[in-house]
Amino acid sequence: MRTRLAVCLAACLLTLSVASSAQDPHSADFNRGGDHARTATPIKHLVVIFQENVSFDHYFGTYPYAQNLRGEPRFYPAPFTPKVNGLTPALLANNPNASNAGNGVGAINPFRLSPSQAATADQDHDYQPEQQAFDNGKMDLFPEFTGSGETLPGASAAQDSNGQVMAYFDGNTVTAMWNYAQHFAMSDNSYGSTFGASTQGAINLISGQTNGVVDSIAAGGVEVADGQGGYTLISDADPTDDVCSTSSGARVHMGGKNIGDLLNAKGITWGFFEGGFDLSTVNANGTTGCARSTLSTVTNTVKADYIPHHQPFQYYTSTANPNHTRPTSVAMIGHQGDAANHQYDINDFYAAVQAHNMPAVSFLKAPGYEDGHAGYSDPLDEQTFVTTVINFLQKQPEWRDTAVVIAYDDSDGWYDHQASPHVNGSQTSDDSLTGTGQCEARGTLSGINSNGKPVQGRCGFGPRLPMLVISPWARHNYVDHTLTDQTSITRFIEDNWLNAERLGGGSYDTLSGPINGMFDFNAPFAMNNRLFLNESTGEPESGH
Numbered sequence: 001m002r003t004r005l006a007v008c009l010a011a012c013l014l015t016l017s018v019a020s021s022a023q024d025p026h027s028a029d030f031n032r033g034g035d036h037a038r039t040a041t042p043i044k045h046l047v048v049i050f051q052e053n054v055s056f057d058h059y060f061g062t063y064p065y066a067q068n069l070r071g072e073p074r075f076y077p078a079p080f081t082p083k084v085n086g087l088t089p090a091l092l093a094n095n096p097n098a099s100n101a102g103n104g105v106g107a108i109n110p111f112r113l114s115p116s117q118a119a120t121a122d123q124d125h126d127y128q129p130e131q132q133a134f135d136n137g138k139m140d141l142f143p144e145f146t147g148s149g150e151t152l153p154g155a156s157a158a159q160d161s162n163g164q165v166m167a168y169f170d171g172n173t174v175t176a177m178w179n180y181a182q183h184f185a186m187s188d189n190s191y192g193s194t195f196g197a198s199t200q201g202a203i204n205l206i207s208g209q210t211n212g213v214v215d216s217i218a219a220g221g222v223e224v225a226d227g228q229g230g231y232t233l234i235s236d237a238d239p240t241d242d243v244c245s246t247s248s249g250a251r252v253h254m255g256g257k258n259i260g261d262l263l264n265a266k267g268i269t270w271g272f273f274e275g276g277f278d279l280s281t282v283n284a285n286g287t288t289g290c291a292r293s294t295l296s297t298v299t300n301t302v303k304a305d306y307i308p309h310h311q312p313f314q315y316y317t318s319t320a321n322p323n324h325t326r327p328t329s330v331a332m333i334g335h336q337g338d339a340a341n342h343q344y345d346i347n348d349f350y351a352a353v354q355a356h357n358m359p360a361v362s363f364l365k366a367p368g369y370e371d372g373h374a375g376y377s378d379p380l381d382e383q384t385f386v387t388t389v390i391n392f393l394q395k396q397p398e399w400r401d402t403a404v405v406i407a408y409d410d411s412d413g414w415y416d417h418q419a420s421p422h423v424n425g426s427q428t429s430d431d432s433l434t435g436t437g438q439c440e441a442r443g444t445l446s447g448i449n450s451n452g453k454p455v456q457g458r459c460g461f462g463p464r465l466p467m468l469v470i471s472p473w474a475r476h477n478y479v480d481h482t483l484t485d486q487t488s489i490t491r492f493i494e495d496n497w498l499n500a501e502r503l504g505g506g507s508y509d510t511l512s513g514p515i516n517g518m519f520d521f522n523a524p525f526a527m528n529n530r531l532f533l534n535e536s537t538g539e540p541e542s543g544h
Helices: 002-022 056-060 089-093 101-106 127-134 142-146 162-166 175-183 198-207 259-265 346-354 379-394 397-401 487-497
Strands: 045-051 111-113 167-169 185-187 213-217 223-225 231-233 251-254 270-274 293-296 301-304 343-345 361-365 402-408 467-470 478-480
Touching: 045 198, 045 379, 045 487, 056 167, 056 175, 101 142, 101 162, 127 142, 142 162, 162 167, 175 185, 175 379, 175 467, 198 231, 198 259, 198 487, 213 231, 259 270, 259 487, 270 346, 343 346, 346 361, 346 379, 379 397, 379 402, 397 402, 402 487
Parallel strands: 045 361, 045 402, 111 167, 185 478, 270 343, 270 361
Antiparallel strands: 185 467, 213 251, 223 231, 293 301, 402 467
């Protein structure tokens, strides 16, 4: 009896000790940042690298075949590399955009961009022009409606015009992306949840819901009446209360829930880490605060590191850190109740991982010049950011249960030949997918305050976007054809950590397909499933 009582007392003391240490920022369990949270898969850490403005064909149209011209980084596909739904010989030689006179001088076939042509014009990627470019599924009016041009080295007049929207890169420029696809898994059937620009893509990533604008300033043209007495966001706007937001342009505040709210409710560690968020840092060029900036030697453009409308959690009262308050310690990064409220600088991510305090869920946003957005960034600067992050993670002990998802906020309007499935309809003056004022689809989702009634302004799915999964558990050299969208990432978080809880309120997560097909969770664990790439060229490196 005494032995049994002693065992019981010891167990109770252990339970109290564990419960106490879970709240102690100096304890090992606390600092492991969610390793002990129960998950549905072997993935204990998800890192979402959320980049800017790329269509699938723009980066992967000719995968896995690159031209390998002299002086360019080389890429040769491994045997039995699967093909993708990309640019066929017919689409390259006899493209419908080339034969549509409505495209004017830009009526040309798709053309390859070399590494020396990495700096291109930003294309039109707003809600309505993207729908118009689709031309009711014919995919033949991209130059007319989304095309924009600038002078490229060695390009023709048509390629420097609105025909530039037909351009694509291959594995000699987006070398790292192609190598990741070779070694891990990618999707060729993933889409933006809706048509439109960066703010919509960012908000769709975390909430699947661009309806529910509850406050707006100078927002004419960026929101549309939803038909139920509210408003839906259809273009870029800064967060209303972010100290770095515009003082003269459009600003909005969103209602409803986001994935951060669900993670907080279950005590799961998480964070959004964006370049430039720490306003106390001084760059080498002397810039600091909201004006911190970096010169891209590729685009020859100085761009702000922190871009407010790329930070989706700043639109919600529950998850915002409007004054960019710093975390009280590295140990508190990712944890609830701290002054930073889960919003951090990209450097905080490196600090937390090095301290073995890696959050369970991390969203990473590059500083502006490295985010891949045409016009001020480019695939070469983007490649440096992505490879630096992944090389760093692969050296950590947490790599054994980590998955990195590379995804994009919108297509920038770049040509992609694949029309998206019509899963959510809308009828506003800004819709043009299937006719003037029309985006016909199989149904229409509700809004956050519409009492289950359909709301307008969320035509989707939008354009096709790249998505890759890099992980010890990713399938090797695999192309997944499962229909997915931006909220498929949200769904993975919900399914893995939250017992398949959904956001509700008309979120796209009720329609999203799973990304699990890019994993093989039945395979024996392989710690050596790593690929280190040169951070400048994207080519594989040996010696690791």
